[in-house]
Amino acid sequence: MAIVSRKVSDLNGQQGDDNEFAAVVVRQHPNIDQPKVLDVLVTETEAFKTIGDLVVLEVTMPDGDKREIAMRLVDFNKLAPNMDEVVKNARGTRGRVPGTRVGNSNG
Template sequence: MAIVSRKVSDLSGQEGTDDQFASVVVRQHPKIDQPKTLDVLATEADQFKGISDLVVLEVTTPGGGKREIAMRLTDFNKLGANMDEVVENARGTRGRVPGTRVGNGNG
């Protein structure tokens, strides 16, 4: 007796070999409380289209809690005047604060 393992797409149920499959991680969905992985044929993975005008934000609250928010660019731009300029002039997440210099001020 032999044990036979088959790999089938979670989308179509089509069978394929390991080298024909891609993994797709669903990080957020109203029906799940933790990330889930879908096995799909690489050709099926091409069906997943991104949203080109999406802004992804990470909000950290004073208590240290974090949440990720995705919103359309048009909605983000309604949050304040000249949001393109606000974002371009904002400080980076790494490195020095704009306008500061290296050194201890002694020379």
């Protein structure tokens, strides 16, 4: 007796070899509370359409709750008259605030 393992697409059930599959991670969906992975034939990935230039934001509220927001770049740029400069001069998620230096100023 032999055990045979086969891979099938989560989208259409079609069988294929491992090298014909892509892993698609669904990070956010109204019906899930954690990321899920779909095994999808590479040819099926062509059906996934991009929306265009998106900005993905992570919003952390004062109580620590976080949510991820995706919005069109054109709408994001409307939030401030000089959004390119605002983003360029914003502090990074790691490291120092722009314009600060290591050490003290007693120099």
